[in-house]
Amino acid sequence: MTILAAALLLLPQTAQVPSAAERLDALLEAEWADRLAASPLLASSVGEHAFDHLLPDVSAGAQEQRAERARGFLAELAAIDPEELDVERRVSRSMLRAELLDRVSSHEFREWQTPLNADSGFHTSFARLPESTRLDSELDVQNYFARCRAFPRYMDQQIANMREGVKAGRILPGVVMLGFPAQLRGVLVDAEAHPFVRALDELPETIPAERREALLLEAVSIAAESIVPSYRRFLEFLMEEYVPAGREDLAARSLPSGEEYYGFLVRRYTTLPRTPDEVHAQGLAEVARIRADMEALVESLEFEGSFADFLTFLRSDPRFYARDADELLSRAARICKDVDALLPRYFDLLPRQPYGVEPVPDAIAPKYTSGRYVRGAPGSGRAGTYWVNTYALESRPLYALPALSLHEAVPGHHLQIALTAELEHLPPFRRNSYVTAFGEGWALYTEWLGIEMGIYDDPYEEFGRMTYEMWRAARLVVDTGIHWKGWSRERAIEFLASNTALSIHECTTEVDRYISWPGQALAYKTGELEIRALRAECEERLGVDFDLRAFHDAILGSGALPLAVLRERMETWTP
Secondary structure (H helix, E strand, O other): OOHHHHHHOOOOOOOOOOOHHHHHHHHHHHHHHHHHHHOHHHHHHOOOOOOOOOOOOOOHHHHHHHHHHHHHHHHHHHOOOHHHOOHHHHHHHHHHHHHHHHHHHHHHOOHHHOOEOOOOEHHHHHHOHHHHOOOOOHHHHHHHHHHHHHHHHHHHHHHHHHHHHHHHOOOOEHHHHOOHHHHOHHHOOOHHHOHHHHOOOOOOOOOOHHHHHHHHHHHHHHHHHHHHHHHHHHHHHHHHHHHHHOEOOOOHHHOOOHHHHHHHHHHHHHOOOOOHHHHHHHHHHHHHHHHHHHHHHHHHOOOOOOHHHHHHHHHHOHHHEOOOHHHHHHHHHHHHHHHHHHHHHOOOOOOOOOEEEEEOOOOOHHHOOOEEEEOOEOOOOEOEEEEEOOOOHHHOEHHHHHHHHHHHOOOOHHHHHHHHHOOOOOOHHHHOOOOHHHHHHHHHHHHHHHHHHOOOOOHHHHHHHHHHHHHHHHHHHHHHHHHOOOOOHHHHHHHHHHHOOOOHHHHHHHHHHHHHOOOHHHHHHHHHHHHHHHHHHHHHHHHHHOOHHHHHHHHHOOOOOOHHHHHHHHOOOOO
């Protein structure tokens, strides 16, 4: 019996022949249940707690089984005629098909043999378990302990996969792995002080005091016997086997089936039928356009010196940098609250879930990007979080903070992701899907929207916005330059440094990110250009009937969509 057939047995028996809509709904439900069972960490993060005691099976055999189930779902999906579905279900069918095809391709390219990049991976994700886990009852604590006890098996599977990747040549370039020991510093501490133990410091009063004390002792034992030894074993593997075997060639094109793989990544992250050469050319055109705008702004400031001199001035003048981490975080929080007050002028739909502002964890900050959004978990008591990197304050300019805050918090990632999670008319997989070109494109669009919102207080903050836009345009050039045209790391860093006001530290960490995560950086500018183009077309088509709040709600109201699907919807949109 197929998975779909089993799901159809759950339908009311009054219907003799299930309609296409009923068959699709049953398939969506069956695939989502299968996805959660295979990915218990995902299940917990979206508020489904039946698997809170488990870690995923990531062995080679489990990877093959998951791909085979995806092929089965694809076959059943193909038997459902999209012409018999309403508009929203056609979108769901199309999106699920794209996700399943991506899952199969990912398996065939053996992506699971490289489960990390320059700044993060499975090891840093698991390290965040203490802060992302609900501990409201003793059952929650026991589930948490079960996961911790399963960590050695999970770690051994990941190491085995990475060893197979090394044998096949699927390994990161050695130059981007120098920061790995620093990433593990926070989890290689004494058991009593370990973050996995300290998570129990504030257990609820509903758990008796003697039980809280016993649970704390148990946590110390688990950290000493399971967590710390596993991370030590991983560090030993990294330094003795993995890092020494790192590739010299940076390009994804040099991997097994590399040309096909990078072409797949370009299509995955742009959600458009683009070639690497087309993306590279578009990037060069955008860099030239933005560079002209930046030079015009510098000229308006009557700065005495060249464009390079102006960048040096921005990177070195103390007035543009926070004196301490608290100042940087306070400035970010103030910007976010100022934007919060303006949101009703630009949006009717707003999410209920709040967000906070916190520093990037110390363990990963040295090789981490300047900021990132971490989504909240329904039912966990954890809000969304805007992470601000307070490491190396001399590389975190205040003039770039408004654009960063718009992007990562509101109206960028938090507004879009939290709102999508609350769209109850969508099936669960769509409420929890993240289409990178849409999500990152939207966040970059909101940096530009900040001009209309009056967020940039002076020409330096406007230049900061421009440098962020240039940064994303340069990504189109640098990513394809490295992975398709054979650029060196030094050439990529120099291209970023000479065209943006990013610090040299940021230019370096960003390039290492692109080297180790090919294709992902292409999503931002691609998505932003499409959303801005759609807005311009709607403004021209509708004239005085164009309503900006309604436009934003239409863009966000169906969740994250592939760009081609978004265009199809918005070309006929009316407020």
